[in-house]
Every structure is written in structure tokens, then in C-alpha cells.
Amino acid sequence: xxxxxxxxxxxxxxxxxxxxxxxxxxxxxxxxxxxxxxxxxxxxxxxxxxxxxxxxxxxxxxxxxxxxxxxxxxxxxxxxxxxxxxxxxxxxxxxxxxxxxxxxxxxxxxxxxxxxxxxxxxxxxxxxxxxxxxxxxxxxxxxxxxxxxxxxxxxxxxxxxxxxxxxxxxxxxxxxxxxxxxxxxxxxxxxxxxxxxxxxxxxxxxxxxxxxxxxxxxxxxxxxxxxxxxxxxxxxxxxxxxxxxxxxxxxxxxxxxxxxxxxxxxxxxxxxx
Amino acid sequence: xxxxxxxxxxxxxxxxxxxxxxxxxxxxxxxxxxxxxxxxxxxxxxxxxxxxxxxxxxxxxxxxxxxxxxxxxxxxxxxxxxxxxxxxxxxxxxxxxxxxxxxxxxxxxxxxxxxxxxxxxxxxxxxxxxxxxxxxxxxxxxxxxxxxxxxxxxxxxxxxxxxxxxxxxxxxxxxxxxxxxxxxxxxxxxxxxxxxxxxxxxxxxxxxxxxxxxxxxxxxxxxxxxxxxxxxxxxxxxxxxxxxxxxx
Numbered sequence: 001x002x003x004x005x006x007x008x009x010x011x012x013x014x015x016x017x018x019x020x021x022x023x024x025x026x027x028x029x030x031x032x033x034x035x036x037x038x039x040x041x042x043x044x045x046x047x048x049x050x051x052x053x054x055x056x057x058x059x060x061x062x063x064x065x066x067x068x069x070x071x072x073x074x075x076x077x078x079x080x081x082x083x084x085x086x087x088x089x090x091x092x093x094x095x096x097x098x099x100x101x102x103x104x105x106x107x108x109x110x111x112x113x114x115x116x117x118x119x120x121x122x123x124x125x126x127x128x129x130x131x132x133x134x135x136x137x138x139x140x141x142x143x144x145x146x147x148x149x150x151x152x153x154x155x156x157x158x159x160x161x162x163x164x165x166x167x168x169x170x171x172x173x174x175x176x177x178x179x180x181x182x183x184x185x186x187x188x189x190x191x192x193x194x195x196x197x198x199x200x201x202x203x204x205x206x207x208x209x210x211x212x213x214x215x216x217x218x219x220x221x222x223x224x225x226x227x228x229x230x231x232x233x234x235x236x237x238x239x240x241x242x243x244x245x246x247x248x249x250x251x252x253x254x255x256x257x258x259x260x261x262x263x264x265x266x267x268x269x270x271x272x273x
Numbered sequence: 274x275x276x277x278x279x280x281x282x283x284x285x286x287x288x289x290x291x292x293x294x295x296x297x298x299x300x301x302x303x304x305x306x307x308x309x310x311x312x313x314x315x316x317x318x319x320x321x322x323x324x325x326x327x328x329x330x331x332x333x334x335x336x337x338x339x340x341x342x343x344x345x346x347x348x349x350x351x352x353x354x355x356x357x358x359x360x361x362x363x364x365x366x367x368x369x370x371x372x373x374x375x376x377x378x379x380x381x382x383x384x385x386x387x388x389x390x391x392x393x394x395x396x397x398x399x400x401x402x403x404x405x406x407x408x409x410x411x412x413x414x415x416x417x418x419x420x421x422x423x424x425x426x427x428x429x430x431x432x433x434x435x436x437x438x439x440x441x442x443x444x445x446x447x448x449x450x451x452x453x454x455x456x457x458x459x460x461x462x463x464x465x466x467x468x469x470x471x472x473x474x475x476x477x478x479x480x481x482x483x484x485x486x487x488x489x490x491x492x493x494x495x496x497x498x499x500x501x502x503x504x505x506x507x508x509x510x511x512x513x514x515x516x517x518x519x520x521x
Contacts, residue, residue, distance in 0.1 A: 183460075
């Protein structure tokens, strides 16, 4: 490909290749590439796909959210200062591997596939799915999804969950979470299955919605570091433990989720492979 | 290069998901044919309203022109989102109209039909108009002088010639409409694009989308060739010295 002398062909290929890279966030060929991070002292650069409230939100230079505040606390604990870079989630692991930033805090679920290319810290959030219905809606359990028209956001755990566990009459994957919520308000879907914080935001937004049930899933969120940064990983895990012990963790958690973290979350650990 | 092949042309993945993608494409076909047919009719009605004679009917002409201008000027994607997002709230309508499930198709399908018909009706009205205006004025005058009403002259003299002239451009619009049905995926209709994206989010591989694109080509390429052929035939009819081409 490098030796091709046709500029147009090259340009076309470049566009194509860019599309491949942009689409390939789940690919496993992003490994290798150590960061040129100095390690220790100074700033800790952190990548995040902003906004994704309430995990990350705000304007450049003034980011906030659960991930952001927790990461700031961790950085402080290890004697550094977190500096956030807004980036696209599609390419976040590749950019991490290439050293654009030293860690990722972006509501990232720990999965075996991702584990092949990056390392995760201990879990700092256990994801739950909400059944979001109109006030007084009848569907309040997974069993009652049977035969219902269910709205989800495409590509989310919620969609996967309904495909595997719920015997939905019709599954409607919307491109964005709020699309599913407005379909619920319009009455074209009976129930929406979506991450609890997103559902809570929707309920607060008004329109006569309520969360009829919370469903624990196996999903755990972890912060992410490149695979060859064991020292940083260890430091972050120790810092997270300390924050959980001294109550800072619970304070931040309650600030963003309006309830105390569960014992399961406080004791959750993850062995990076 | 390998990455491009595996990302877009993974044959085994295409094979595994062939039935799903085909089921999605079947919805695309149904949506295209139904909306295309309705838009053809609606466009003809609009074009006729636009051509009505006489001072008394000026408001009708104005309304038809306004409609055509407005709906040619608004992106189809917005119409899709606006219809699906507002029709269900018009509580003075019966529920079977607000959230239609006619003939076993889900409501996003019908919102799609409405949006495509509304928009492409306006496009097609302009195509019909071009055809009507391409028929020499003398034809209408001759027909009227023979004692035909405007309506009779339109139906028996002008339209048969006009529609024939614009058959190819209408078919072009239909091809465009068919491709635009993918926009209805934003309201979660399980057509071919949505199915392909769904498979992508499961596998992080775009081959199912490629397969959907190929299915489109299987239909649109022969149609495009057919349009070309029609155009060249139509032209040869009016080329001096060309052999008389038999009627289509």
C-alpha cells in the first residue's frame, strides 16, 4: 500500500482506513505501544468521552461528574494532579495504548475482550439497569417484559440484557438514550431498559415517568491503564482502597447518585490480567 | 489491507447474519414500494392542483406551491423525527391513527411511510410539473377548442404525454426514496441499516452493513440501467432521422 503512486487511490484508502480505525474500538490489535508517560509526579493525563452524565459532564477546563471527581481524588492521593482530555470513546483504548493519555476514566465496563489490550483497576461502580415506565406502568419485573414493546439504546448493556433475558414482543433499539425515553413518553414503547443513572435523569426531567424496577447486571466499571503500567495500576488501586476506607468514595458516590454505595461495591476487587 | 477485508468483507460473518440482514432488507423493500406508490399518487395530485386554471382557484394553486416548496426544503430526517415525536401526542386523533399498527406493521413503519410520502410527493410533483410543462401549449388549446373541459384535456391529452416524458426521472426519484428509507432507522424501525448496526455493536465488525449495501445495489443498479435505457429511447424518438422506436 505504501508504494502506491496513485494519489487518489491513496486518499481513498486513507479515508477507508480511518473508518476502519474509528469503527474498530473493540478490535484486539491495539496492543503494544507503550505510553511515553513519565510516571510519577506532576500531572496525570486522563482520557474521557464527555459528556456522559452523571459520570462526566461540563465544559472544557471545568469538567465534573462521578468519574471526574473520583479520578481527581485518586490523583491527589498519589501526589499528582488529574488533567482531563475529551476524546471519542470509539478510539479511547487505542489512544491510551499510543500514550495520548495515561489513564481512562469514562464509565468503562470491564470486559474480557478489553482486558486483552488494557488493564482495569478495581471496580468503582456496579451498573444496574432500570425498567423505566410511565407513572403507574404495569411492567415492574423482567418477566413482565414478555410480549411488551421495549425501547433501548443501541449497543448498550440494556439492549444485550433484553435480547438475552427478556422475552420482548418487539425490541426497538434507538440511536440515543433520550430517543427511547421520548418514545416512552409518546406511548409508542411500553418500557425502556437503560442504565439507572440515565433513567434517573429522565425521571427528573419530568413527563410522568418512573423507575419501576432496578436490575443488577454483572457489569462493573473500572478505570483503565495501559497494560505495561503495573506501577500506576497498583498506585491507583491502593488510592481507591484508601478512598473507600476513609469515606471520600462514599461522599462522591452519594453526591452523584443520591444514595450510598452498596457493600458489594465497596468490597469489589478486580484482578488485572 | 487485511484489516479492511476482515472489517468490511468478513464472508463468514455475512453468511451467519444473512437471514437477519435479508429480513431487514425486506422491510426496506416494503417501505420503499408502499411509500413510492403513495408518493407517485400524491405527487400527481399536487401537480394537478398546481396547474388548475382560473382566478377562482388561485388559492388552491398557492397552497399547492407552498406545500411543495416547504416539504422540498425540509430535510427528510427532520420530518421523520417530527412525525414520530409529535403525532402520538395529538390526543384529538383516535389512538389507531396516533400510534398506527395497521396490517401488522409497527408504528415506526407507518411514521416512515408518512414522512417519505409527504416529502417525495413534493419532489415528484415537481417532476410531473416539468412533464406537463414540456407538452406544447397548443395541445391544451387544441383540446379546449374541441370542446373538452380543462379536466378532460388534462386527463386525455396532456397527462398521457407528460407522464411518459417523466417516467425516467420519476424512477430516479424512486431510487432516491428507496435509499432514504434508511433514515427511518433513527426511530428504531428494524430495517436493513438498523439491523446492520445492531450486528456491528455485537461484533465490532461492519461486514453486515456491507452486506446490506450489496443488497441495495442488487436492486438499484438494474433500476439505474433501466432508467438510462428509457432516457436514450425517449431521446431517440425525437432525434431527426432516427428509426421509429416502438411504443414502450
